[in-house]
Amino acid sequence: MISVLILTRNEEQDLPGCLESVAWSDDVHVFDSVSTDRTGEIAAAHGAHFTQRAFDGYARQRNAALEGLPFKYEWIFILDADERPTPELAVEMQRRVASVSPEVNGYRLRRRDFFMGTWLKHAQISPFYIRLVRRGRARYMREINEVLEVDGGVGDLTATLDHYPFSKGIRHWIEKHNVYSTMEARVVADGLSRAQASWRVALFAKDFHARRVAQKALFYRMPARPLLKWAYMMFVRRALLDGSAGIAYATLQSIYEYFIVLKTRELERERAIGVRGS
Structure with missing residues (x-):
């Protein structure tokens, strides 16, 4: 069926x-x-x-x-x-x-x-x-x-x-998230996240995925995102209770967030240089 x-x-x-x-x-x-x-x-x-x-x-x-x-x-x-x-x-x-x-x-x-x-x-x-x-x-x-x-x-x-996202090893996970972080950086650099950032949707939308989109858009606008993500996962989500696996996973996710931050800045610098040179 x-x-x-x-x-x-x-x-x-x-x-x-x-x-x-x-x-x-x-x-x-x-x-x-x-x-x-x-x-x-x-x-x-x-x-x-x-x-x-x-x-x-x-x-x-x-x-x-x-x-x-x-x-x-x-x-x-x-x-x-x-x-x-x-x-x-x-x-x-x-x-x-x-x-x-x-x-x-x-x-x-x-x-x-x-x-x-x-x-x-x-x-x-x-x-x-x-x-x-x-x-x-x-x-x-x-x-x-x-x-x-x-x-x-x-x-x-x-x-x-x-x-089992780590079935092929940590190296494969990092390579895949290197691609994902490039894609996310382009979204942030294009400014699309600003249009989706809504506290009302992030907190009160009935649909889980709608809340997640708005929450992520708001998160993109926060300073020190990698550190905030690590603290959120460790102490709000309580990744500590998952033992060494939870701590390692929270750290990997924070590194991934830092990739997005660095790549966004790189894209914005490249675009600024392009505008000045045109």
């Missing part, structure tokens, strides 16, 4: 485990950004449909999959290769879609991030995501930290999705 969509690029390490975790579905689609490793071979060996498309942006890639693939079922469960639905989540999703109201077109779930063998219960900043949607009623917005917008009501699931 549920089709599965897995987004990939060079995921020969994580894809086998991901495919095994969704073996309960007979309609699994691997949508690949032209991998150069054994990703396609592994997908075929597990009986998954395999489609490739040149990557041109996170939201565009995901929307191309949602809109272009021949899904067998009305409901689509969306995954990255380093994520694993728990057996309880698989059962709950199938039970929900079997008797869902026509007004509900999506479901939100809690994702558990793991680092150093530890669930980052306190350190994880954004644990809630919409991942189960009705076909044709959802679309990704924004190219960095993309958000899935659903046309209709969104329900909540109680079972969890497990995520």
Whole structure:
């Protein structure tokens, strides 16, 4: 009753485990950004449909999959290769879609991030995501930290999705977030965050993702952001309670924030020089 969509690029390490975790579905689609490793071979060996498309942006890639693939079922469960639905989540999703109201077109779930063998219960900043949607009623917005917008009501699931962002090592995480920080710096330098900065939305919006967008936009405007983020994660989110994994993760996130600050300044200097020289 549920089709599965897995987004990939060079995921020969994580894809086998991901495919095994969704073996309960007979309609699994691997949508690949032209991998150069054994990703396609592994997908075929597990009986998954395999489609490739040149990557041109996170939201565009995901929307191309949602809109272009021949899904067998009305409901689509969306995954990255380093994520694993728990057996309880698989059962709950199938039970929900079997008797869902026509007004509900999506479901939100809690994702558990793991680092150093530890669930980052306190350190994880954004644990809630919409991942189960009705076909044709959802679309990704924004190219960095993309958000899935659903046309209709969104329900909540109680079972969890497990995520292993460090499965390929800290080096891979840093390389990926080096790319993300460049994209975020461009957003800040373009001034888009100022238009989205709203205390009212940040504090009182009913939609979690709307609150997160406004909070991040306000955060972009604060001085000493890396230090503030570290203090927030350590003492407000209580990353300390996650032990050494929580402390390390808070520090990595603060370094990532510092990348954004430095790259934003660099972009602004380059643009100022360009204006003076023209």
